[in-house]
Amino acid sequence: MNARDEVLARIRTAVADGAAPAPVARDYRTAGQPPAVAGEELLELLVDRLVDYRALVRRSSTAMVAATVVAALTERGARRVAVPEGILPAGLDRLEPGIELVGDAPPLSPAQLDGLDGVLTGCAVAIAETGTIVLDGGSGQGRRALSLVPDYHLVVVTAAQVVATVPEGLARLDPARPQTWISGPSATSDIELDRVEGVHGPRTLEVIVCS
Amino acid sequence: MTQPVFLGMPTAPPGVGQLRSRRPFPEAARAALGDAQLRRNLAKATGTIRAKRAAVVEELPDWAELRAAGAAIKDQVLAGLDGYLVQLEEQVSARGGVVHWARDANEANRIVTDLVKAAGAGEVVKVKSMATQEIGLNEALATAGIAAWETDLAELIVQLGHDSPSHILVPAIHRNRAEIREIFLREMGKVGLPAPPDLSDEPRALAEAARLHLRRKFLEAEVAVSGANFAVAETGTLAVVESEGNGRMCLTLPRVLITVMGIEKLVPTWRDLEVFLQLLPRSSTGERMNPYTSMWTGVHDGDGPSEFHLVLLDNGRTATLADPQGRSALRCIRCSACLNVCPVYERTGGHAYGSVYPGPIGAVLSPQMTGVADNASLPYASTLCGACYDVCPVAIDIPQMLVHLRSRVVDAKREASRTPSPERVVMAAAAWTMDSPARWAGALRAARLGRLLGGRRGRITALPPPLSAWTGTRDVPLPPSQTFRDWWTRRERRRRRNP
Numbered sequence: 160m161n162a163r164d165e166v167l168a169r170i171r172t173a174v175a176d177g178a179a180p181a182p183v184a185r186d187y188r189t190a191g192q193p194p195a196v197a198g199e200e201l202l203e204l205l206v207d208r209l210v211d212y213r214a215l216v217r218r219s220s221t222a223m224v225a226a227t228v229v230a231a232l233t234e235r236g237a238r239r240v241a242v243p244e245g246i247l248p249a250g251l252d253r254l255e256p257g258i259e260l261v262g263d264a265p266p267l268s269p270a271q272l273d274g275l276d277g278v279l280t281g282c283a284v285a286i287a288e289t290g291t292i293v294l295d296g297g298s299g300q301g302r303r304a305l306s307l308v309p310d311y312h313l314v315v316v317t318a319a320q321v322v323a324t325v326p327e328g329l330a331r332l333d334p335a336r337p338q339t340w341i342s343g344p345s346a347t348s349d350i351e352l353d354r355v356e357g358v359h360g361p362r363t364l365e366v367i368v369c370s
Numbered sequence: 371m372t373q374p375v376f377l378g379m380p381t382a383p384p385g386v387g388q389l390r391s392r393r394p395f396p397e398a399a400r401a402a403l404g405d406a407q408l409r410r411n412l413a414k415a416t417g418t419i420r421a422k423r424a425a426v427v428e429e430l431p432d433w434a435e436l437r438a439a440g441a442a443i444k445d446q447v448l449a450g451l452d453g454y455l456v457q458l459e460e461q462v463s464a465r466g467g468v469v470h471w472a473r474d475a476n477e478a479n480r481i482v483t484d485l486v487k488a489a490g491a492g493e494v495v496k497v498k499s500m501a502t503q504e505i506g507l508n509e510a511l512a513t514a515g516i517a518a519w520e521t522d523l524a525e526l527i528v529q530l531g532h533d534s535p536s537h538i539l540v541p542a543i544h545r546n547r548a549e550i551r552e553i554f555l556r557e558m559g560k561v562g563l564p565a566p567p568d569l570s571d572e573p574r575a576l577a578e579a580a581r582l583h584l585r586r587k588f589l590e591a592e593v594a595v596s597g598a599n600f601a602v603a604e605t606g607t608l609a610v611v612e613s614e615g616n617g618r619m620c621l622t623l624p625r626v627l628i629t630v631m632g633i634e635k636l637v638p639t640w641r642d643l644e645v646f647l648q649l650l651p652r653s654s655t656g657e658r659m660n661p662y663t664s665m666w667t668g669v670h671d672g673d674g675p676s677e678f679h680l681v682l683l684d685n686g687r688t689a690t691l692a693d694p695q696g697r698s699a700l701r702c703i704r705c706s707a708c709l710n711v712c713p714v715y716e717r718t719g720g721h722a723y724g725s726v727y728p729g730p731i732g733a734v735l736s737p738q739m740t741g742v743a744d745n746a747s748l749p750y751a752s753t754l755c756g757a758c759y760d761v762c763p764v765a766i767d768i769p770q771m772l773v774h775l776r777s778r779v780v781d782a783k784r785e786a787s788r789t790p791s792p793e794r795v796v797m798a799a800a801a802w803t804m805d806s807p808a809r810w811a812g813a814l815r816a817a818r819l820g821r822l823l824g825g826r827r828g829r830i831t832a833l834p835p836p837l838s839a840w841t842g843t844r845d846v847p848l849p850p851s852q853t854f855r856d857w858w859t860r861r862e863r864r865r866r867r868n869p
Contacts, residue, residue, distance in 0.1 A: 180448070186435045208658065329640070355574045
């Protein structure tokens with residue numbers, strides 16, 4: 160018998176007592192329920208949780224986002240910044256001179272990405288309660304390596320992308336797409352279980368929350 | 371008595387990997403208890419994490435409901451495991467992945483080694499993975515001339531220190547910052563970029579040293595090996611949760627990705643992740659969400675590895691599944707909350723358990739995976755205080771399971787040896803006595819003779835051998851001068867006389 164058939168046969172023998180499992184009760188807060196927080200309160204919760212996990216946060220508006228991006232990049236001193244396809248809504252394509260936007264077509268090598276000052280992306284969903292930004296490779300987000308190798312990640316989140324809870328966030332996502340859930344900058348608790356920020360992923364995460 | 375079916379199920383083989391303790395727990399624990407530095411390191415670390423976990427669990431209004439759902443989903447997985455695995459295989463294959471099946475550690479190691487060789491690589495980068503620790507993959511790869519670089523900070527500390535992990539989440543929990551600094555200064559230069567000579571023992575500086583040391587390896591690696599926290603049967607999606615970004619590096623940059631996963635790591639549907647992505651980070655690092663979670667489904671065109679292999683590992687899991695009173699140990703999502711609250715773990719540390727799975731969950735998992743005869747002391751490595759059950763995010767009743775496994779240990783010893791042990795003789799005598807009310811009453815009255823041994827303060831402090839094994843570490847209360855039965859009979863008699 161090959162390994163597959165043998166493992167499957169072992170499982171069938173093992174559970175032959177046929178004890179039926181209890182049904183799964185989903186009486187926790189699910190995606191179908193009316194959200195407990197919404198509007199400005201929801202955005203404030205997101206900001207609070209992002210800051211708590213050491214992300215930098217700027218508030219902006221859809222009209223002002225280009226200026227906020229420029230301000231963030233300028234303050235950071237980022238001169239060469241990776242940008243995925245589709246990140247440039249109105250205004251973002253005309254950044255200040257002196258900031259070079261580097262496209263990813265043809266794909267940048269890991270070494271090239273490592274040489275950049277940062278990366279600018281959008282996101283698919285943001286979960287307020289946990290301070291989580293989810294990228295799924297959709298428009299304006301790029302492939303996973305793009306938002307990983309540069310040491311500075313600037314993300315633009317729009318109000319419509321923000322949900323309150325994990326179940327709400329998951330319900331909006333497509334499992335067929337590659338996903339990265341990001342909650343604060345790279346961190347570790349491996350030394351004496353004390354959390355410190357900054358290991359292999361971007362050591363600075365900056366989020367622009369647009370109302 | 372009918373032969374329990376789990377006795378016939380193949381367990382994890384000996385001689386490979388790390389599931390068996392080389393010496394009994396009490397002996398290993400004694401050595402650990404003598405190490406004052408270790409006890410200080412553990413007390414500090416577990417104290418920190420306990421407080422963090424309690425705070426973020428408190429924050430959720432529906433924690434109890436999530437916990438119940440987590441347990442129920444995992445029970446559903448275990449009851450229908452064959453079907454879910456076949457479904458997962460179909461989905462992963464349909465999306466460009468290749469699924470391999472491994473009966474045990476040796477077979478899994480062979481599969482991974484062959485895949486790395488086929489990729490033409492002389493080294494691999496690794497994401498922290500309990501499954502690959504369990505099967506001793508690094509050692510197997512080394513035998514084949516392949517270097518495996520651990521990239522998780524704690525695993526790096528363990529690897530550079532020629533040490534073994536002592537905690538599921540934080541394998542180097544037994545090391546403090548000063549020890550880590552020394553290891554980095556001494557060892558990093560031997561295998562790659564040396565640590566800066568002026569390295570301080572600030573956690574931030576140590577993390578920075580690890581970043582620099584591993585950067586080149588990440589950017590140039592051809593093959594990565596990972597474990598998985600969850601696999602979704604319905605969609606073929608794999609998930610890895612982590613903190614540092616080393617996971618993202620390994621899962622994204624190399625051309626070939628090999629994931630080794632225990633067969634129980636499944637959830638049936640995409641939606642089920644909504645439960646576990648809340649339970650796991652809060653239970654494990656005490657965070658609302660871990661910094662990074664990566665999810666992928668087969669191979670994604672132009673994004674990440676172009677070759678993906680999934681190795682499904684049994685290695686004693688079906689033997690665990692076969693015991694109806696022990697199988698719920700397979701619900702475990704490796705959060706390590708039970709380690710952090712365990713009074714025994716906090717004092718002995720993980721090495722005393724001898725398995726990659728230490729602490730309360732290890733005490734129920736390791737003996738089941740190896741067969742109880744090979745880890746016979748582990749079910750006793752507990753005070754049965756119940757703290758582990760309280761914090762378990764999937765409600766594994768570890769104390770009850772420990773008691774059950776103790777009985778299996780006794781059964782296994784009886785099977786192994788026909789000579790009556792003192793324990794057996796005593797148990798047999800007790801059964802005979804308790805069979806008859808008259809014999810039982812007589813025995814209780816006879817126990818009053820024990821009062822003759824009474825020392826000071828109404829306690830027996832020393833019994834003759836073999837009972838001295840008990841009184842060596844604890845006192846025995848004196849038997850009462852009157853048994854309950856005698857007292858009751860007399861009381862009833864008096865009441866009948868003067869109603």
